[in-house]
Structure formats: C-alpha cells, structure tokens
Amino acid sequence: MASHVTDHHHQNTNELTPSVVILPNYTLVNPNLVPVRYVVNPAAIAQLEVNRSINLQQLMKDEGLVPSAEEERKRNDVIRKLKEIVFKWIKSVASLRRLPQNNIRAASATILTYGSYGLGVYNAESDIDALCVGPWFATLTEDFFIGLHNMLANRVEVSDIHCVKDAKVPLMRFKFEGISIDLPYAQLQVTTVPENVDILNPLFLHGIDETSWKSLSGVRANNSILQLVPNAKIFQELLRCVKHWAKRRGVYGNLFGFFGGVHLAVLAAFVCQSNPNVSLAGLVTIFFKTFALWPWPTPIILQQGMMVPPRHHETRSLMPIQLPSSPHEYCHSNVTTSTFMKIIQEFRRGYRLTQDLFKFDWRNLFEPYPYSKNYQQFLKLCLSASNQDDLGDWIGWVKSRFPGLLQKLEEFHAFYDPNPAEYSDTTIQDPNVVFYWGIVPGLSNILFDLNSVQREFKKYLGTGSKGVKGKISLSVIPASQLPKNLQLVDNPHVHSSPTQMIPVYTNPVPYYTVGYLTPEHPGSGHMS
Ligand SMILES: Nc1ncnc2c1ncn2[C@@H]1O[C@H](COP(=O)(O)OP(=O)(O)OP(=O)(O)O)[C@@H](O)[C@H]1O
Numbered sequence: 042m043a044s045h046v047t048d049h050h051h052q053n054t055n056e057l058t059p060s061v062v063i064l065p066n067y068t069l070v071n072p073n074l075v076p077v078r079y080v081v082n083p084a085a086i087a088q089l090e091v092n093r094s095i096n097l098q099q100l101m102k103d104e105g106l107v108p109s110a111e112e113e114r115k116r117n118d119v120i121r122k123l124k125e126i127v128f129k130w131i132k133s134v135a136s137l138r139r140l141p142q143n144n145i146r147a148a149s150a151t152i153l154t155y156g157s158y159g160l161g162v163y164n165a166e167s168d169i170d171a172l173c174v175g176p177w178f179a180t181l182t183e184d185f186f187i188g189l190h191n192m193l194a195n196r197v198e199v200s201d202i203h204c205v206k207d208a209k210v211p212l213m214r215f216k217f218e219g220i221s222i223d224l225p226y227a228q229l230q231v232t233t234v235p236e237n238v239d240i241l242n243p244l245f246l247h248g249i250d251e252t253s254w255k256s257l258s259g260v261r262a263n264n265s266i267l268q269l270v271p272n273a274k275i276f277q278e279l280l281r282c283v284k285h286w287a288k289r290r291g292v293y294g295n296l297f298g299f300f301g302g303v304h305l306a307v308l309a310a311f312v313c314q315s316n317p318n319v320s321l322a323g324l325v326t327i328f329f330k331t332f333a334l335w336p337w338p339t340p341i342i343l344q345q346g347m348m349v350p351p352r353h354h355e356t357r358s359l360m361p362i363q364l365p366s367s368p369h370e371y372c373h374s375n376v377t378t379s380t381f382m383k384i385i386q387e388f389r390r391g392y393r394l395t396q397d398l399f400k401f402d403w404r405n406l407f408e409p410y411p412y413s414k415n416y417q418q419f420l421k422l423c424l425s426a427s428n429q430d431d432l433g434d435w436i437g438w439v440k441s442r443f444p445g446l447l448q449k450l451e452e453f454h455a456f457y458d459p460n461p462a463e464y465s466d467t468t469i470q471d472p473n474v475v476f477y478w479g480i481v482p483g484l485s486n487i488l489f490d491l492n493s494v495q496r497e498f499k500k501y502l503g504t505g506s507k508g509v510k511g512k513i514s515l516s517v518i519p520a521s522q523l524p525k526n527l528q529l530v531d532n533p534h535v536h537s538s539p540t541q542m543i544p545v546y547t548n549p550v551p552y553y554t555v556g557y558l559t560p561e562h563p564g565s566g567h568m569s
C-alpha cells in the first residue's frame with residue numbers, strides 16, 4: 042500500500058516536492074499550520090519541465106501514437122511499391138504515345154509524400170497522402186484517372202479504389218495493403234521527374250497548369266513547415282500531442298467545423314518557431330496559453346511579411362490560419378460560431394490544466410470529452426444503406442455536405458457540438474453509422490424546427506449526389522438514450538483501460554477534397 046501511495050504521488054505530483062520549488066510569493070500552509078514560503082528555484086523548474094516532458098513522451102508511446110519500426114517499414118514498403126507502379130505506368134504511357142526511344146528511356150514519374158505521413162506524425166490509423174508527379178505527356182483525365190487507375194485496380198494489394206474527379210484537388214483514394222492512400226496528380230512540363238524532385242525549384246514549376254499547382258500545395262506546405270521550425274523532432278512531438286488532444290476532446294475533423302491535420306501543424310509550428318529552446322512540456326503549455334489568449338480572428342501567420350490578405354471567402358474565417366508558402370491563402374476551414382466556441386473552450390481548458398502545478402497530470406489533458414455529462418440533448422443522425430459498399434459512398438457523400446448542414450443548423454438558431462466520432466446502431470438491420478451531436482443548452486431549447494432542417498438537408502443532399510444510394514434520418518434524443526459506449530467514454534473510471542470505448546475516426550471520405558468541392562463551395566453556405 043505504502044509503495045502504491047508513493048507511486049501515485051510520484052506520478053501525479055512529481056513536479057512538486059517541498060524541497061524544490063516554484064512560484065514567487067506562493068504561500069502554503071503545512072499540516073502543522075506553519076506557513077511555508079516557496080521560492081523560485083530555476084534549476085527546480087528546469088528539472089520539473091524535463092520530468093514532465095519525459096512523462097508526456099512515455100504517455101504518447103503508451104497510447105500507441107508513436108509508430109513502431111514495423112509500421113514504419115510497412116509504410117516505406119508501400120511507398121516504394123507505389124513508386125515502382127508509377128514508374129512502370131509512365132513507361133507504358135510513353136510507349137503508347139510513341140515517343141522517341143530516348144524519351145521513353147528518360148521518362149519517369151515519382152511519388153512525394155505530404156500530410157501527416159510527410160511530416161512524420163502519423164500512427165497506425167492515419168492515411169498516407171501521396172502526390173503522384175508525372176511528365177508533360179501524361180494527362181490527368183486519361184493517363185492518371187484511366188491508365189493508372191486500371192493498373193492500380195488490377196493489383197492484389199489494392200482495394201476500395203475511388204476517383205474523386207470534380208474536386209479542386211482531384212485524386213484517387215484507395216487502400217494499399219489495408220492502408221488508406223490519397224493520391225492526387227501533378228503534371229510537370231519535363232520528361233524526367235527525379236525521384237525526389239524539388240518542387241520549389243522554378244525549373245520544375247515552369248508552365249504548369251492550375252490543377253497541378255493546387256495539387257502541389259500540400260507538398261509545398263509540408264516543406265515550408267519543416268523549413269520554418271527550428272527543430273523538426275520536437276515539432277513532430279508537439280504536433281503528435283496536440284493532435285491526440287484534439288481527437289480526444291472532439292475538436293479534430295475539418296468536415297465537422299474543427300481542425301484538420303494541416304491547421305494543427307501550422308499552430309504547432311507557430312509555437313515552435315517563437316520558442317526555439319523550450320522543451321516538449323514547455324511547448325505544450327505555451328501552445329494552450331497562446332491560442333487560449335489569441336485575439337481571434339487575427340490570423341496565424343508563419344511567414345511574417347509574406348501574407349497578403351486573401352480576397353476570397355477565407356477572409357471571413359473565424360480562425361484564419363495561413364497556408365504555409367501560399368501568401369494569398371488560409372487553410373480552408375469550416376469553423377462556425379458553434380465549433381469556434383467549443384474550440385476556444387478546449388484551448389482554455391488546456392491552458393488551465395497545464396498551468397495547474399499541484400494537480401498536474403497529463404492524463405487529464407487527454408481525457409475524452411464527456412458528451413453525456415455536458416449535454417442533455419443530442420441531434421442523432423443515422424445514415425444507412427442496403428450494403429457496406431453503398432454505405433461507404435453514402436457516408437462519404439453526406440459527410441462532404443456536413444459543413445452546409447452545420448451552417449444551416451445555426452441559421453435555425455441551434456448551437457451544437459458535432460462529435461466527429463461514428464457509432465453503429467446494432468438494433469437496425471441495415472449497415473449504418475450514427476452521429477450524436479450535442480445540443481448546447483441555454484442557446485437552443487429545441488426552438489428550431491427539426492422538420493425543416495431535415496427537409497432542407499435532404500434537398501441539399503440530393504443535389505449532385507450522382508445516384509449515391511442511402512437513407513438518412515435526423516432526430517433529437519435525450520442523453521439517456523445515447524449508446525452505452527458513448528456514455529462509458531465519459532466515465533473517468535474506465536477510460537484509461539478498454540480502448541473500444543474510445544470513438545474511432547474512420548476516414549472514408551476525402552476530407553482533403555471537401556474544402557475544395559467545386560460545384561458549391563461549402564464556405565458559401567447555402568444549401569438550396
Ligand atoms: N483544409 C485544408 N486546407 C488546405 N490544405 C489542406 C486542407 N486539408 C488538407 N489539406 C492538405 O492535404 C494534406 C493532407 O490532409 P489530411 O486530411 O490527410 O490531413 P493530415 O495532416 O495528413 O492528417 P491525418 O493524420 O488526419 O491524415 C494536408 O497536410 C494539407 O497539405
């Protein structure tokens with residue numbers, strides 16, 4: 042028992058032992074009622090930060106957020122195979138086009154990774170964002186979406202392949218040996234594309250088309266983030282932590298009006314940039330302090346002096362975050378008044394917890410958001426289809442329309458918290474997924490007319506859906522009718538052990554393309 046107590050003490054309050062310490066003029070009363078004055082001791086504070094950093098790194102490992110050597114190998118292997126495939130593909134396109142022999146010999150194409158994989162901040166469930174870079178003679182519409190598509194579809198490693206053509210950044214999405222891949226295409230005006238082509242080199246950018254330029258933006262953003270941070274390793278650790286925090290607290294998911302990976306990457310880079318010699322624990326603390334106190338909508342700008350105010354809809358964003366290396370653009374965002382409030386509340390909570398020297402415990406920071414405790418009523422969205430394939434397409438389509446629904450809800454005076462996690466209703470026979478969005482008390486006593494929302498949303502879903510088959514129903518339920526696992530997530534006594542209690546983030550839709558769907562910009566907000 043004694044050792045247990047010591048252990049516990051060690052884990053939770055290891056920062057503060059009476060001999061070290063901390064705040065100027067901080068007076069504690071000891072059990073004998075003798076006031077003890079704690080004094081500033083810089084060495085002790087430094088030690089405290091070191092300990093906190095070690096604890097945090099350990100916690101990230103325990104949570105399985107640091108990829109194992111095995112996972113790393115597997116992903117490297119997938120990239121290598123993709124490179125081989127596109128290389129073969131480009132040779133066959135060159136022959137097909139009857140290029141001169143020396144051109145066929147010189148012809149090449151490659152794969153560049155970006156997104157969380159490119160930044161080195163992925164885990165087992167992350168997708169791989171891979172850009173295919175090809176030469177002048179390989180076109181997007183024919184060679185990429187037909188030729189390469191067919192080559193991929195014929196491989197045993199590939200499943201669930203989809204083309205997403207009518208997006209600002211068109212891409213193919215598929216699984217390769219079970220790992221989700223997003224594959225856009227950029228066409229350069231050269232014959233030979235070196236394996237690690239430097240896309241910042243004007244030589245390669247000369248004369249490229251608009252779509253290719255947009256497709257390159259992810260790689261450009263990654264490159265400049267890594268160039269701008271003073272220490273890539275500590276940036277990666279910080280980003281890993283804040284991503285974990287955002288997922289646990291229900292503020293991760295661009296389609297739900299929260300952060301996408303790119304937004305958090307810029308926020309983390311911003312903190313690293315201005316605090317070059319701070320430890321991981323210190324950076325996490327500064328992260329929360331910075332953004333809890335930030336005078337939004339003042340934009341977050343990584344490259345000072347480069348930003349020119351954007352003219353498009355992004356200007357209206359509530360949380361503008363510059364897209365690195367694109368002076369005219371912010372990262373596309375679907376933040377609404379509701380989700381803005383939730384994010385701010387979570388920043389403040391993080392700020393409060395990381396300031397608290399006495400009850401400090403990293404596990405508090407990453408505690409799952411207690412939906413069933415915080416909201417009495419939920420908007421339940423049930424999506425179903427007659428088979429799994431249709432359901433996949435249907436979820437993808439409906440999710441891509443969520444930004445419009447979120448705006449509609451606010452027009453109907455409902456404030457809500459769209460929990461991005463997906464659940465499944467086992468009482469329904471058809472394959473289904475269910476979302477439960479908290480309805481914010483006080484602001485919306487269900488004065489809004491659910492029927493009108495339902496009607497409008499269905500109309501909006503029908504526009505441009507190209508025959509995707511599925512059903513959707515919206516209803517309002519009390520917290521007591523939430524599925525048991527959603528209730529258990531909130532129970533502090535169980536969250537640390539059974540992992541099946543933690544909501545899963547499936548990624549069946551091109552998150553990436555959503556901000557870019559051309560026909561109707563989600564940012565423009567009108568559903569009908
Ligand atoms: N809203 C956006 N605005 C601008 N660029 C975006 C946006 N969403 C995605 N991208 C680009 O696409 C890349 C991959 O996006 P993705 O959604 O896969 O996020 P990620 O950072 O890889 O995180 P995750 O681990 O969740 O996959 C981003 O790094 C970014 O360059």
Ligand SMILES: [Mg+2]
Pocket residue numbers: 156157158167168169170302
């Ligand atoms: Mg990704």
Ligand SMILES: [Mg+2]
Pocket residue numbers: 156168169170223553
């Ligand atoms: Mg992606």
